[in-house]
Amino acid sequence: MPVAKLITRLCLFAALICAALVMLAVGVGERMPIPALAYISDIPNDYSARSIYLLDANTGRTQLVFQANGINSLSRSPDGQRVVFVQHGDGASYIDVVDVNGRNRSELISGIAGEPVWSPDGKRILFATTQYENQIIHLIDPNGQEIQQIMLGGLDTYGHIGSVVWSSDNTRIAFVSNQGDNSYIYGMSLSDNQTQEFVNNLAGELEDLTFLSISWSPDGCCLAMGSNGGLYTIDIRDKAITRILEGYYDQVDWSDDGN
Numbered sequence: 001m002p003v004a005k006l007i008t009r010l011c012l013f014a015a016l017i018c019a020a021l022v023m024l025a026v027g028v029g030e031r032m033p034i035p036a037l038a039y040i041s042d043i044p045n046d047y048s049a050r051s052i053y054l055l056d057a058n059t060g061r062t063q064l065v066f067q068a069n070g071i072n073s074l075s076r077s078p079d080g081q082r083v084v085f086v087q088h089g090d091g092a093s094y095i096d097v098v099d100v101n102g103r104n105r106s107e108l109i110s111g112i113a114g115e116p117v118w119s120p121d122g123k124r125i126l127f128a129t130t131q132y133e134n135q136i137i138h139l140i141d142p143n144g145q146e147i148q149q150i151m152l153g154g155l156d157t158y159g160h161i162g163s164v165v166w167s168s169d170n171t172r173i174a175f176v177s178n179q180g181d182n183s184y185i186y187g188m189s190l191s192d193n194q195t196q197e198f199v200n201n202l203a204g205e206l207e208d209l210t211f212l213s214i215s216w217s218p219d220g221c222c223l224a225m226g227s228n229g230g231l232y233t234i235d236i237r238d239k240a241i242t243r244i245l246e247g248y249y250d251q252v253d254w255s256d257d258g259n
Contacts, residue, residue, distance in 0.1 A: 037054065037055040037057055038052065038053070038054055038055075038065070038074055038076045038083055038100075039052075039053055039055060039074075040052055040053075040071055040072070040073075040074060040085075041053055043067070049067065049068070049069050050067070050068070050069070050070070050071040050072075051064060051065075051066070051067040051071075052064075052065040052066045052067070052071060052074060052083060052085060052098075053065060054100060063100075064102070065083060065098065065100055065101075065102050066083070066085075066098050066102050066105065068087060069087075069089055070087050070088035070089045071085055071086070071087050072085075072086045072087070072088060073085060073086040073115040073116065074086075074116070075115075075116050075117050075118045075125070076100075076118065077118050077122050077142070078118060078119075078120055078121070078122045079122055080100065081099060081100055082097055082098065082099055082100065082142065083097065083098055083099075083100060084096070084097045084108070084116045084118060084125055084142070085097075085098075085116070086113045086114075086115065086116065088113075092110060092111055093110075093111070093112065093113035094107055094108075094109070094110045094111075094113060095107070095108045095109045095110075095113045095116055095125075095127065096108060097125075097142055106143075106144065107144070108125070108140055108142070108143075108144040109138075109140060109144065109146070112129045112131065112138075113127065113129070114127035114128045114129045114138070114161075114164075115127060115128075115163075115164070117164055117165065117166060118142075119166050119170050120166055120168050120169075120170055121170050122142070123141060123142075123170075124139050124140065124141060124142075124147060124170075125139070125140050125141070125142060126138070126139055126164060126166065126173060127164070128161040128164050128175065130160065130161075134151060134152070134153065135151075135152040135153060135157075135158040135159075135160075135161050135177075136149055136150065136151055136152065137149070137150040137152060137161075137164070137173070137175075137188075138150075139190075150188075150193050152195070158177045158179070158186075159177050159178050159179030159180065159182070159184075160177070160178050160179075161175050161176065161177055162175070162176035162177070162178055162211070162212065162213075163175065163176045163211075163212065163213045163214050164176075165214055165215055165216050165223075166216065167216050167220050168216065168217075168218045168219075168220060169220060170190075171189065171190055171191065172187055172188060172189055172190060172216075172220075173187070173188050173190065174186065174187045174188070174198065174214055174216060174223055175188070175214075176211045176212070176213075176214060178210065178211070181208070182200065182201060182202060183200065183201040183209065183210045183211045183227075184197060184199070184200045184201075184211075185197075185198045185199050185200075185211055185214060185223065185225065185234075186198060187236065198223065198234060198236050198239070199225070199234050199239065199241070204241075205241055205243065206227075206232070206241065208229075209227040209228060209229045209230070210227060210228045211225055211226070211227050212226050212227055212228065212249065212250040212251075213225075213226035213249065213250055213251050213252045214226070214252065215252045215253045215254045216254065217233075217254050217258050218254060218256060218257070218258040219258055221235055221236065221237060222234060222235050222236065223236060224244075224252045224253075224254055225252070226249030226250055226251060226252040227248075227249065228248050229246070229248075230243050230244070230245060230246045230247060230249070231243070231244045231245040231247070231249045231252060232244060
């Protein structure tokens with residue numbers, strides 16, 4: 001066999017070995033890491049159409065999930081594989097779910113819709129609505145089967161429900177209730193549907209503030225509270241309030257490690 005041809009075959013054989021070693025190292029058929037963030041973006045020159053994207057926080061790479069008119073509010077499943085979102089159109093509101101690759105879109109509920117929030121265990125989706133001046137918490141499973149409706153009471157009791165969040169152990173929720181100029185944060189145990197007032201803006205350091213967003217700490221002891229006058233935390237065990245930052249905070253979220 002000519003030397004040149006032998007060298008060529010040896011090089012090809014070495015290349016095949018290297019490729020095999022690479023596949024063993026990264027895993028054959030493994031998918032790219034799931035991007036960490038999901039967000040909604042307007043489409044230029046089309047104010048009715050909006051898109052849901054995923055963003056890899058490490059690389060900055062974006063991936064289009066879904067595009068339609070009237071998309072508003074979303075929550076990503078804990079395993080990162082699905083997105084639930086609200087869509088408004090034709091005089092009605094819908095809550096839909098779609099895989100992050102844009103496939104298997106399905107309608108969970110129509111006619112009523114509030115901002116959906118996926119439970120930490122991925123088994124339930126929570127949203128709040130106002131029906132006939134009553135505030136209702138809805139719990140549904142990701143396949144659209146309604147699990148529970150919790151009637152909170154009328155507008156004279158709970159006003160309009162704003163931000164709603166889960167505790168990390170899936171047993172409690174907390175929500176913002178704005179009643180005219182008065183703003184409250186309540187907690188609720190899902191075992192007995194009993195509510196407990198955590199804090200209000202009627203007096204003290206929080207007087208006249210409007211609570212805009214809340215987030216439950218991973219250990220379940222505290223809530224972070226975003227308002228039009230600062231970022232605060234409250235220890236729900238002793239109601240101790242701490243101001244973290246001044247300013248306007250309409251979105252807050254606690255890190256997974258609680259720090």
